[in-house]
Amino acid sequence: MSGLWLVAKREISTQVRTRAFVISLVISAVLVGGIAFAPKLFGGPDEYNLGRVGGQELPLQSLAPDAKITWKAFPDEKAATAAVLDGDVDVAVVDSARVLTNGEIDSELGLLLQSANREAQIGAAGVTVTPLQMQSVGADTRYEGARRGISTVLVLLLFFMIIGSVMIVAMGVVEEKGSRIVEILLISVRPWQLLGGKIFGLGVVGFINLAVVLAAGLTGAFLSGFSADFPPGMAGIVVSALLWWVLGYAFFAALAGSLASLVSRQEEVGNVLQPMMLLFMISYGVSFFASASPDHPVAEILSFVPPFSSMVMPVRVAASEVALWEILLSGALMVVAVAAVLMMGGRIYERAVLRTGKRLKITEVLRTK
Secondary structure, three states, X not given: OHHHHHHHHHHHHHHHOOHHHHHHHHHXXXXXXXXXXXXXXXXXXOEEEEEEEOOOOOOHHHHOOOOEEEEEEOOOHHHHHHHHHHOOOOEEEEOOOEEEOOOOOOHHHHHHHHHHHHHHHHHHOOOOOOOOOOOOOOOOOOOHHHHHHHHHHHHHHHHHHHHHHHHHHHHHHHHHHHOOHHHHXXXXXXXXXXXXXXXXXXXXXXXXXXXXXXHHHHHHHHHHOHHHHOOOOHHHHHHHHHHHHHHHHHHHHHXXXXXXXXXXXXXXXXXXXXXXXXXXXXXXHHHHHHHHOOOOHHHHHHOOOOOOHHHHHHHHHHHOOOOHXXXXXXXXXXXXXXXXXXXXXXXXXXXXXXXXXXXXXXXXXXXXX
């Protein structure tokens, strides 16, 4: 076991000391943290500059309390028309009866003006309209939009964080095999320790990346005020994402490391990893679908089937309420799958990593004693 820790320590120190790692980590943290401020920078309140000739100002503010509405009075229709054509005002309301526009009116502003005009006429008639009170008797849907947004971000985060770390494992295995360094390393450690240490060490580096990115995103959300829209149990969603990343990374890294040991050149890595990439892309596609339809039968079923569950289940947890027994059962099945692929992958790696030359076939390697 000491050999495994020795290899893991080497992988961690080699990665975290590089300038590229530090720079990419800082850039990722800044980008993710900055995304939380995007709604404030680009999605501010609507702003309308309106002109008026005669009549009263329409009660727009009561219908759009977050909008910034400025009225400007004009002495006659000619002056108002000139202001509209010059762009000084968006539209001009003439005698509370007509709206002067320069081309087609913005659909949102047009709807707002029609509603305000109707409210003004109802008020002038002395009629009081009591709005309907909305009362949900089903599931709480207040946070549905926020959950869907978080789950979509989670899909992308898991995709890039898992595939990035997994490809580093595969390329490292091929590099060591092609340069024959692995022959020297195996003098001191056993094959399963070398592969296990590489997976564990690079997993720690990937986990640091994921934790920093999540921390940056949450910090940005709190500073920007976006966290006010977070659903209850946000801490559980974050912890779930971290744990499922570990399981997903372990499965695909073991698979990638064993498949990469079948080739000696980095140019062949893409071809040999095609089966793994197919599994991973299906997992990504289903998890993206689950972010929009977490209760669909396809999403529910595949959230229990490894390795798809490594991406689908955390997305379902973020997008909707999932029973605890479902999460535990899915996690247990994924742990079994990880153990199985580690055992099989270790056997393939041990029998293939010292055999250089042409690409090996899995069946050929497994038949080797």
